[in-house]
Amino acid sequence: MSTSSLVPVLLVGVPLSAVVPIGLSRARPNLREAWTFLASVSVLGLAVQATTTVLDGEVVEVGLGHVVTGVPFALRIDAFGALFALLAAVLWLVASVYSVGYVRELDERHQTRYFAAFAASIATTMGVALAANLLTLFVFYELLTLATYPLVTHYETATARRSGRTYLAYTLTGGVAILAGIALVYAVTGSVDFSPGGVGGLAADPTLATVGYALLVVGFGVKAALVPLHGWLPGAMVAPTPVSGLLHAVAVVKSGVFGLARVVLFVFGVDALRSLGLAAPLALAAAATMLIAGVLALRQDKLKRGLAYSTVSQLSYIVLGIALLSPTAAFGALLHLVAHAFMKITLFFCAGVVYVETHVEYVSRMDGLWRRLPGTMVAFAVGSAGLVGLPAIAGFVSKWYLVLGALEADAAPFAAVFLLAGLLKLLYFWPVLSTAAGGGDALDGFSPIAATGGGDREAAHDGGQADGWERRTPTTEATWLLLGPLLVTAGGAVVLGVVPDATPFWDLARAVVAEVFRSG
Template sequence: MGDMMNQETLMQWIIILPLLAIPGILLFHKKPNLREASTLIVGALLLIAVVAFYQGFDATSGSYVHWWELMPGLDIAFRAEPLGVLFSLVAGSLWLVTSIYAIGYMRGHGEANQTRFYTCFAVAISGVMGLAFADNLFTLFVFYEVLTLSTYPLVTHAGTDKARHGGRVYLSILLSTSILFFLFAIIGTWAEAGTLTFAQGGVFDSTTSKTMMSVLLVLFIFGIGKAAVMPFHRWLPAAMVAPTPVSALLHAVAVVKAGVFTILKVCVYVFGIDLLADLDVTDWLLYLATAGVLLASLVAMRQDNLKKRLAYSTVGQLGYITVGALLATQAGVLGGAMHIVAHAFGKITLFFCAGAIMVAAHKTEISDMRGLGKTMPITMIAFFIGSMSIIGLPPAAGMWSKWYLLMGSLEAHQWAVMIVLMISSLLNIAYLLPIPLRAFFDGNRSVVSIKREHIKEAPWPSLLALSITAIMTLVLFFWPQVFYGLAESLASVAGGTNG
C-alpha cells in the first residue's frame, strides 16, 4: 500500500512541479542566471519524477487521485494509464532539453520579455501533465484549455503586428473548435453514456445508436483542433511567428502532441477500437486524415521558409497519428503511440536546428542555406538525423512507428492508406533531405571543406540541446523498449473488449 501511496503522491507532484518554477522565475527576473537556474532545477526534478513514476507504474492497478467534484459526475481526477505515462515521459524529458536550448537561443537572439516566456512555458508544461493523467473527459478538457491559453502569450511573444495576427489565428481556431465541437462531443457523450470517465473498451454500450456515435466521433476529431486535422490546421503555420523554442514546444512537446494524444485517448477509451471499426464514418474520417497527410506534405515542399516547411511537415506527421487511431486496429494504435515519441524527438531536433541557423547564420530561407555545413557542421548533422527519423529511415526512431502504422493498414485492409503513407514518406525525403545535402555538398556536388576557423555554431546551450535530441533519436531506434512497452500495453488495452 505504501508503494501505491507513493505513486499517487508522485503523480500529483508531476502535475504541480512545473508551477513551482514560477516563484523563482519571477523573483529573479533581474538576475537571468538565477532565473534560468530555477527553470532548469525544476525541469530536472520533473524528469526525475516522471522516470520514477514510470518505474513504479503498474498498468493493472493504475494509480488514481481525486481532487474535487464540481457536480455529481463532473470531477477533476487523475489516473495513470499507458498512453498518459508515455506522453508524460516525452514531455518531461523534452521540457528540460527545450529549456537548455531556450537559454542559448533567447540570449543569443537578445529576446525581450524572457521572464514572461519562462513563466508561460512552465504553466504550459503543468497543463500537459494534467492532460496526460486526466481520468475523464472533463478533466482533460480543463487542462486542454489551460494549455491553449498559456501558450498564446508565447505565440505573440515578439509583440509585432505579425505576431499578434498569428496569435489571433492561433487562439480563434483552437478556442472555436474546442467550444463548438469538442465541448458538444463531451456533452453528447455524457448524455448518451451517463459518464465521462475513460474506460477500457469504451464507455458506450450496445443500446447507443450508431448514428449518434458517428456524430460524436466527427465532433471529437474536428473539435480536437490541436491535432491540426485539415481544414482546422491553419493555426499551426500561423503560430510560426513565435520564437523557435516556442515552435519546438508547440510542435514537439506540448500543443500538437496534446491534440493527437487526446484523439488516441478518445478512440481507445471513449469509443474502443471494436466499436470504431463498426462505424461507417470511421472510414471517411480515416480517408480525410490520410488526404491531409498527403496535402500537407505537398504544401511543405513548396515552402522556402524553413520553419514554415517544418510546420506543414508537422501537420502531415500528426495525420499519421490520427490515421493510426482511426485504423481501429491494435497495430495502428501501437504505431500511433510510437509516432508520438518518434516525431517528438525528430521534429524538436529539426526546430532546434532551424533556430540555431537563425541565431548563428541569420538565415531563415532554405535557398540561402547552401554550403552551411562548413560553418555549422554539428547543426547540419543533427538536422540530417532528425530528417531521417521523420522520413522513417533506419537507424532513426521514426522507422518503428511507420512500420507499425503500415502493419495497422494491412491489418485493416486499408491498401489506399498504406500507399499514401509510403508516398508521403517519399515526399518527406523530397522536402527534408536536400537541406542537409546542400549544406555539405555545394553546387557542383563537391564536399564542403570544414575548417576549424570557419566554424560559427549557435551558443553552446542550444548546440548541446540539439545534440541531445539528435542522439536520442538514434538511441530510440536501438532501444525503443521503454516506449514500445507502454505503446504495446495501450494496444492490448485497446484490443481487450468490454464483453
C-alpha cells in the same frame, strides 16, 4: 493519500508552482533559470517514477473534488498518460537548456514571461496527459491554449499578433466543439471517464453518439492540425524557435492527437467505433492530410514553415495509425508519437541554431551552411532521414509498424499512403540538405568570404551577398547550450531507431495496446 498518488498531482503542480518563483526572479536571470531546471528535473524524476509504477502494472488515480456534478476532477496515471508525460518531461528538460542558450544568444525581450509561460504550458500538458476523464482533460486543454498564447505572440509584432489571434480563434473554436461533443457523449452515456475499450452505452443513441464523435474529432483535430483545420500552425511558427520545437512539434499539437486518441480508444472504444463505422472517415481525413500537407511543405521556402507543414503531415501518421483500429497500427502510432517528437524537435532546434548563428530563415539562403554548422547539419540530416523513414532512425521503426498495421487491417491503400507520404518527405528534405551541403562560395563566384570570426552574424545578416560561410568544427560552431540539446535529441532518435525496445516508450506503447485491444 499515499506517496504514489501524489505523483500525478506533483507532475501538474510542480511546473505550475514554478511559474511563481520564475516570475518573481525577474531581476536575476540565473536564479530564474535555476527554477526552471529545478522544476524540469523534478518533473522528469516524477515522470520516470510514474512510468515505473505503470510498468509494474499499477494504475494510480487521484480525485480532487468534481469538475461538475457527476464528473470528478481526477488525475490518473495509465500507460498512455505515462507515455505522453514522460515524453513531455524528457523534452522539456532538453528544451529548457536550449531555451536558455537561445534567448540569451538573441538577447530576447520578455524572457521572464517566456519562461513562466513555458512552465505553465508544461503544467497544462501534464494535466492533459494525466486527466482521468474527458472533462478534466478539456479543462487543461483550454488552459494550454491560454498558456501558449503569450509564447506565440512573444515578439509582439503585427504578424505575431495576427498569428496569436488566428491561434486563439482556431483552438478556442475547437474547444467549443469539444465541449459540445463532451456534452452529447455525457448525455448519452452518463460518463466521460477514460476506460480502455470505451465507456459503453453509446448504442443507446447512435445519432447523438455520431454527432458527438464528429464534434470531438473536429475539436481535437484543430490542435492535431488535420487539414483543413491546420491553418493556425504555420502562422504560429512566428514564435521563438524553442517554442516551435517543444510546443508546436510536441506538447500542443500532440495534446490534440492525444485527445483524439483518448476519444477513439478510451471513450468510444474500438468495438463501438467499428459497429458505428466511425473510424473510416477519420482515417480518410488523416490520409488526405498527410498527402496535402506533404505537398504544401514542398512550396515553403521558410524553413520553419516547411517544418510546420511536415508536422501537420506527420501528426496524421499518428491519427491514421489510431483510426485503423488495428493493434499493430496503434502500436506504430504510439511509437511514432514519440519518434516524431524526438526527430521534429531536433529539426526545430537545428533551425534555431541556424537562425541564432547566421540569421538565415530561408532554405534558399542556406547554401553551403554545412561548412559553418557541421554538427548542427548532421543532426538535421539524422532528423530528416528519420522523418523520411530511413532505417536505424526512430521514424523507420514506427512507420514499419504503421504499414504493417495497415496491411493487417486489410487497408492496403493506406499502407501506400504511408509510403507515398514518406516519399514526399524525401522530396522536401533532400533539397534542404543538398543546398546546405553545396559549395558556399560557389553560389556567387566573386563575392568575398565576408564572414569571419564573431562578426559573421552581422555580416551575414546585413549583406545578402555574404553567401560564403566560414568553415568551423562542431566544437566552435555554436554554444553548447544550443548544440548539446540538439545532439541529445538526435541521439535519442537514433537510439529509438536502433534499440527501440530498450526504451520505456516501447513497453508503455505495448501496455497501451494490450489494454485497449484486450477485448478484440
